[in-house]
Amino acid sequence: AQSVTQLDSQVPVFEEAPVELRCNYSSSVSVYLFWYVQYPNQGLQLLLKYLSGSTLVKGINGFEAEFNKSQTSFHLRKPSVHISDTAEYFCAVSESLPGTYKYIFGTGTRLKVLA
Amino acid sequence: KAGVTQTPRYLIKTRGQQVTLSCSPISGHRSVSWYQQTPGQGLQFLFEYFSETQRNKGNFPGRFSGRQFSNSRSEMNVSTLELGDSALYLCASSWTGKKTEAFFGQGTRLTVV
Numbered sequence: 001a002q003s004v005t006q007l008d009s010q011v012p013v014f015e016e017a018p019v020e021l022r023c024n025y026s027s028s029v030s031v032y033l034f035w036y037v038q039y040p041n042q043g044l045q046l047l048l049k050y051l052s053g054s055t056l057v058k059g060i061n062g063f064e065a066e067f068n069k070s071q072t073s074f075h076l077r078k079p080s081v082h083i084s085d086t087a088e089y090f091c092a093v094s095e096s097l098p099g100t101y102k103y104i105f106g107t108g109t110r111l112k113v114l115a
Numbered sequence: 116k117a118g119v120t121q122t123p124r125y126l127i128k129t130r131g132q133q134v135t136l137s138c139s140p141i142s143g144h145r146s147v148s149w150y151q152q153t154p155g156q157g158l159q160f161l162f163e164y165f166s167e168t169q170r171n172k173g174n175f176p177g178r179f180s181g182r183q184f185s186n187s188r189s190e191m192n193v194s195t196l197e198l199g200d201s202a203l204y205l206c207a208s209s210w211t212g213k214k215t216e217a218f219f220g221q222g223t224r225l226t227v228v
Binding site: 032036041042043044045046049090094099100101102103104105106107108 | 150171
């Protein structure tokens with residue numbers, strides 16, 4: 001069965017510093033990968049997605065992620081964070097199998113940007 | 116373009132009651148999914164509908180049910196509420212339910228007392 005692991009529940013980082021949020025997944029078939037962000041009292045907003053092709057994907061707000069099939073990882077990075085990036089970030093996978101229409105989410109990483 | 120609308124935003128119910136939550140997807144989207152979000156379990160998939168048909172179902176008891184109407188609006192129902200059903204219920208809509216971006220509503224915060 002597919003699963004998603006976000007090892008870091010909380011990541012504090014100073015403003016303008018780089019950040020990496022880690023995501024590992026487990027699946028016996030090929031997957032589609034997503035990163036979502038959730039601000040307090042809001043729904044989830046898509047940051048970026050990997051469906052196929054180039055393993056480096058760029059998203060909104062300066063975020064990017066790299067798909068590594070051999071390590072089954074899809075880590076999210078930003079070279080310089082802002083206070084406004086403080087939020088919870090979720091990694092999600094969806095299997096490419098026919099008849100599969102659900103996302104499996106990780107438990108989330110709370111990013112706290114410090115002034 | 117209007118986003119995904121969930122009503123109500125907040126709800127307080129008593130154990131044993133039932134509740135119905137509503138989700139209006141983005142215009143043109145035919146796939147609607149429901150998720151339960153709790154601090155302990157994170158986001159868990161409930162079910163997905165496409166053109167009024169349930170295509171996928173998560174591992175939730177039969178007390179949790181849903182449906183989708185011909186205009187793609189969806190409802191989910193929880194019967195015989197338990198304290199553990201307290202959660203944020205999120206609805207997401209997309210064109211096809213696979214590969215395409217899922218747009219989430221702000222959720223319905225259900226508190227069971």
